[in-house]
Amino acid sequence: DVVMTQTPVSLSLAIGQPASISCKSSQSLVHSDGKTYLSWILQRPGQSPKRLIYLVSKLDSGVPDRFSGSGSETEFTLKISRVEAEDLGVYYCWQATHFPYTFGAGTKLELK
Amino acid sequence: VQLVESGGGLVQPGKSLKLSCSASGFTFSSYGMHWIRQAPGKGLDWVAYISSSSGTVYADAVKGRFTISRDNAKNTLYLQLNSLKSEDTAIYYCARRALSYWGQGVMVTVSS
Numbered sequence: 001d002v003v004m005t006q007t008p009v010s011l012s013l014a015i016g017q018p019a020s021i022s023c024k025s026s027q028s029l030v031h032s033d034g035k036t037y038l039s040w041i042l043q044r045p046g047q048s049p050k051r052l053i054y055l056v057s058k059l060d061s062g063v064p065d066r067f068s069g070s071g072s073e074t075e076f077t078l079k080i081s082r083v084e085a086e087d088l089g090v091y092y093c094w095q096a097t098h099f100p101y102t103f104g105a106g107t108k109l110e111l112k
Numbered sequence: 113v114q115l116v117e118s119g120g121g122l123v124q125p126g127k128s129l130k131l132s133c134s135a136s137g138f139t140f141s142s143y144g145m146h147w148i149r150q151a152p153g154k155g156l157d158w159v160a161y162i163s164s165s166s167g168t169v170y171a172d173a174v175k176g177r178f179t180i181s182r183d184n185a186k187n188t189l190y191l192q193l194n195s196l197k198s199e200d201t202a203i204y205y206c207a208r209r210a211l212s213y214w215g216q217g218v219m220v221t222v223s224s
Contacts, residue, residue, distance in 0.1 A: 001172070039211060041156070048205060048214045049148075049156060060212070092156055094211065100171045101146075101158045 002026050004093055006104035014112045019080040021107045023093035028073045030097070037096035040069055040078045041103075044089040053078065085111060113137040113213045115206050120218035127196055133189040133206030133215055141184035144209040147191045149202035150217075157202070160191065174200075196222045 003026040013019055021040075029036045040053040051060050053069040056076060066081040080087055088111050093104040119131040133145070147159040160170045160180040168180050179192040189206050203217040 037210075041211060043156075048216050049207075049211075050214065051211050054210055054212070090155070094156075094158075096210065099161075099169045101161065103156045103158060106155045 002098045004104035010108040012110045012112045013083045016082050021078040023076045025074045039094045041092040115215035117215045117218035120220045122221045129193045131191040135187045140187040145189045146207045148205045151202045198222050
């Protein structure tokens with residue numbers, strides 16, 4: 001199975017600070033169709049998860065452009081240019097290139 | 113798009129339960145669907161996937177015990193949970209292909 005390793009485990013940031021979350025996969029996430037099926041998911045406290053980014057860097061509709069995704073092969077990064085209060089929660093990376101699909105363990109973003 | 117899970121509850125170890133996910137707002141038959149679970153206080157855990165043509169894939173932890181299925185006439189996704197174990201206790205979410213939309217989740221508690 002593909003292991004997704006997220007760092008850090010938690011982040012404590014003030015409003016307006018930048019954030020960066022790393023996700024590393026145990027094997028390349030480039031599919032045989034040439035696409036890289038890496039997504040970022042946010043779960044706010046008490047809510048269902050919500051997808052923010054898919055195919056490494058494509059923002060879902062309604063997601064603020066302070067969020068960005070980058071990376072390739074086995075190393076991926078989620079960045080928030082300036083953290084806002086609504087950004088707190090747990091962020092997960094998820095790979096859908098290889099079965100069984102797998103999530104990272106999550107990164108908890110807390111506000112300082 | 114709306115996904116509404118039902119069928120959860122308290123069940124004894126070794127028993128069975130069937131979850132449903134009612135879909136609306138999109139052409140259900142055209143999309144693959146997932147079940148994902150989250151144990152209390154833990155991260156997201158991918159469970160199973162069914163394609164639009166009803167091909168299925170499972171996580172190793174549930175293979176042989178859980179069955180994902182769909183009824184396109186009823187716009188409904190199912191998860192049959194057999195031989196339940198305490199470690200299956202979790203909130204179960206259904207989600208549309210690529211996790212673009214999620215339901216609110218349904219709680220399954222396995223305990224004697």
